[in-house]
Amino acid sequence: MLALGKLLELTLAGHEPSAKIQLTPDGTRLRWLDEGALEVTPPAARDNGLDLLLSAGIHGNETAPIELLDRLLRGIARNELHPAARILFLFGNPEAMRRGERYVEQDLNRLFSGRHEQSSGFEAIRACDLEHLAANFFGKDTGRTRLHYDLHTAIRGSKIEQFALYPWQEGRAHSRSELERLRAAGIEAVLLQNKASITFSAYTYAQLGAEAFTLELGKARAFGQNELVNLDLLESALHALIEGREVGEDSTLDGMQLFSVSREVIKHSDSFQLHVPADIENFTELEPGYLLAEDIADTRWIVEEQGARIIFPNPKVKNGLRAAILIVPDDGAGLA
Ligand SMILES: O=C(O)CCC(=O)N[C@@H](CCC(=O)O)C(=O)O
Numbered sequence: 001m002l003a004l005g006k007l008l009e010l011t012l013a014g015h016e017p018s019a020k021i022q023l024t025p026d027g028t029r030l031r032w033l034d035e036g037a038l039e040v041t042p043p044a045a046r047d048n049g050l051d052l053l054l055s056a057g058i059h060g061n062e063t064a065p066i067e068l069l070d071r072l073l074r075g076i077a078r079n080e081l082h083p084a085a086r087i088l089f090l091f092g093n094p095e096a097m098r099r100g101e102r103y104v105e106q107d108l109n110r111l112f113s114g115r116h117e118q119s120s121g122f123e124a125i126r127a128c129d130l131e132h133l134a135a136n137f138f139g140k141d142t143g144r145t146r147l148h149y150d151l152h153t154a155i156r157g158s159k160i161e162q163f164a165l166y167p168w169q170e171g172r173a174h175s176r177s178e179l180e181r182l183r184a185a186g187i188e189a190v191l192l193q194n195k196a197s198i199t200f201s202a203y204t205y206a207q208l209g210a211e212a213f214t215l216e217l218g219k220a221r222a223f224g225q226n227e228l229v230n231l232d233l234l235e236s237a238l239h240a241l242i243e244g245r246e247v248g249e250d251s252t253l254d255g256m257q258l259f260s261v262s263r264e265v266i267k268h269s270d271s272f273q274l275h276v277p278a279d280i281e282n283f284t285e286l287e288p289g290y291l292l293a294e295d296i297a298d299t300r301w302i303v304e305e306q307g308a309r310i311i312f313p314n315p316k317v318k319n320g321l322r323a324a325i326l327i328v329p330d331d332g333a334g335l336a
């Protein structure tokens with residue numbers, strides 16, 4: 001296998017390859033760009049016009065998606081997968097991956113869309129670098145199709161195992177056909193965002209015009225312990241996307257659950273208290289009247305919404321960041 005196919009090994013070792021460009025026997029070019037960043041270019045005759053950004057390891061302890069990208073890249077480097085798409089592989093936070101931690105100093109996925117400019121330190125520099133890598137990859141050619149999947153696993157168990165978060169931009173409708181493709185890839189639910197955000201997928205969606213999703217694929221575990229995370233459907237769908245075969249051509253949204261954000265619970269102070277059991281699962285329903293959280297100055301979050309569910313409850317986030325999301329069912333009427 002070509003040495004650049006071992007991007008994960010190189011990244012975990014903090015090693016810069018001596019040969020930055022390699023060609024597979026079928027003419028696919030691999031180019032190492034930076035730590036954890038590798039561009040794949042198909043031969044011109046096979047290029048189908050799709051620019052596909054695949055990222056994982058934005059949170060360093062979310063290893064199942066990192067292992068998935070490693071398998072895809074090794075398949076290309078072994079000449080087993082024959083790309084028709086241009087692809088940018090990104091391992092988001094190499095230092096956190098080496099430590100097996102979500103982040104080193106601060107959550108990288110809260111530093112995009114320029115937020116890194118108001119901060120400093122390791123993750124702020126990396127967010128800036130990742131924005132440049134993504135912007136250069138998509139370039140100025142608007143005739144091509146831009147797609148970004150930012151792959152994650154969640155801190156806790158979930159009543160719905162695999163789901164997507166779909167970013168938001170003023171005046172832009174969420175795409176039904178993109179959701180159908182995700183359905184065929186095993187994604188069971190989608191959370192339609194309704195305001196701007198500072199995550200990586202929100203950046204590529206709103207600033208770079210890509211179709212972009214955060215995919216949550218199961219529970220975060222250490223390297224080599226991901227046998228409970230079944231990525232078979234997603235992996236087949238990614239093989240098809242990479243090779244330019246249709247994904248979910250005959251797919252429908254049948255069985256896919258749609259939600260929208262009702263409220264984000266923001267932690268404002270060290271007095272913040274979240275009143276849910278430590279082992280609560282994502283998508284657990286909360287009844288109207290439930291006292292969800294309390295914070296300084298008598299701030300109280302009481303559930304008012306019918307059919308409300310909670311995702312990503314985390315009272316340990318830094319002040320100013322979201323400590324949970326309350327979501328409600330969505331009828332999909334706004335899809336285009
Ligand atoms: O399990 C959790 O509490 C967090 C899982 C996670 O990392 N989720 C992403 C979602 C990003 C998005 O909102 O698009 C995150 O919190 O960064």
Ligand SMILES: [Zn+2]
Nearest residue numbers: 059062152153
């Ligand atoms: Zn994550």
